[in-house]
Amino acid sequence: MPESPEVEVLARFVAERTRGRRIRTVELDEFRALKTRNRPLAELAGRTVTGVRRHGKHLAVATDGPVLVVSFGRAGWLRWVPAADPAADPADDQHPAADPAADDAPPAAAPLGALTLEDGASFVLTDAGSWLSFGLSVVDDIADVPAIAKLGPDPLDDGFFLADLEAVVDGRRKQLKAVLQEQESLAGIGNAYSDEILHVARLSPLAHASTLDAGERARLFAAIREVLTDALADRLPVPIDGLKAAKAASMRVHGRTGEPCPVCGGLVEDIPGSKGAAQFCPICQA
CATH class of the missing domain: 3.20.190.10 (MutM-like, N-terminal)
Structure with missing residues (x-):
């Protein structure tokens, strides 16, 4: 998508x-x-x-x-x-x-x-x-x-700050991956970029949002901004009919089941319960 x-x-x-x-x-x-x-x-x-x-x-x-x-x-x-x-x-x-x-x-x-x-x-x-x-x-x-x-704040907007993310995760007893994909919480993030964001942030997709400490919230915010803004910069020169293929080719862990993690070298695995639709590194994101 x-x-x-x-x-x-x-x-x-x-x-x-x-x-x-x-x-x-x-x-x-x-x-x-x-x-x-x-x-x-x-x-x-x-x-x-x-x-x-x-x-x-x-x-x-x-x-x-x-x-x-x-x-x-x-x-x-x-x-x-x-x-x-x-x-x-x-x-x-x-x-x-x-x-x-x-x-x-x-x-x-x-x-x-x-x-x-x-x-x-x-x-x-x-x-x-x-x-x-x-x-x-x-x-x-x-x-x-x-x-x-009903869209939530858009992380690609210049006006998206750590406080906006904290308002989204505070008290949420919901898995991080689900929160990131919830359009009412954060606009524009889907299955692929939620995997990439959590990998960069070194956070488990299965962790509940409410359990994040201050340092983990800061890492998640930085990863959201980095992954999305870098992706936008990378896609700008790509013809529109090549955008989906370019996106797929850029993924670190999403869609990379069985391949080595680009950070630790361990094998990328499917997120439990995802039926092969979402991936993470069980070492980096323990």
């Missing part, structure tokens, strides 16, 4: 190509993806894009009318298709080769809709999963999307 660093890069990419431009159409082949059934996508036709922002793992495209919110699941993403060039081969559009064995490498993605601009350029909504991996909402205010309204 794309997490905040990848969605932030996508938001900047979309903003550069849409701000100040008029939307011709927004089409959707999968009706279940539209979460605001009383607000048809046709409301966006003829509107001018005024800005694009990320909210956690959600992308908000603001116009001079309503806002289009795109919410991504594990296999949902966008593909950029420039305006038609008679001399260009459409198959050449930003599709870097990816390792199909990589945990987050995007498999062949089916187009399920598109936002088309006035010159014919478009962002195609794609889904490579066996279940629906994105949702669209047409709203007047982003707070009208329940998942955005």
Whole structure:
């Protein structure tokens, strides 16, 4: 699933190509993806894009009318298709080769809709999963999307401080990994980056948040900021169709079961109870 660093890069990419431009159409082949059934996508036709922002793992495209919110699941993403060039081969559009064995490498993605601009350029909504991996909402205010309204503080924001994290973990009798993935507590962190953060912080994913002492809280805060800001910096030069593969390739422990830990050399293991979906180093994170 794309997490905040990848969605932030996508938001900047979309903003550069849409701000100040008029939307011709927004089409959707999968009706279940539209979460605001009383607000048809046709409301966006003829509107001018005024800005694009990320909210956690959600992308908000603001116009001079309503806002289009795109919410991504594990296999949902966008593909950029420039305006038609008679001399260009459409198959050449930003599709870097990816390792199909990589945990987050995007498999062949089916187009399920598109936002088309006035010159014919478009962002195609794609889904490579066996279940629906994105949702669209047409709203007047982003707070009208329940998942955005309840988001916790965003660790990629400059205004995220240790006190914000302490408010999240204080008194929480819940495992650290679950707390990090809880969008109401911290916006934008998912399965992969929660594994990476806890490895850098040298904390067990099974430890309860309420048991952290002051030093462990400080380590966790520093790891959250380091992992996410470094990931964002690393992803900025990557074409949007290569972001998921780049993310998978960068992982220290996530998706690395049986491989040596890059810190201690011990073997990375699956987190107990995760059914192979999450990993840690039992030596570094004892």
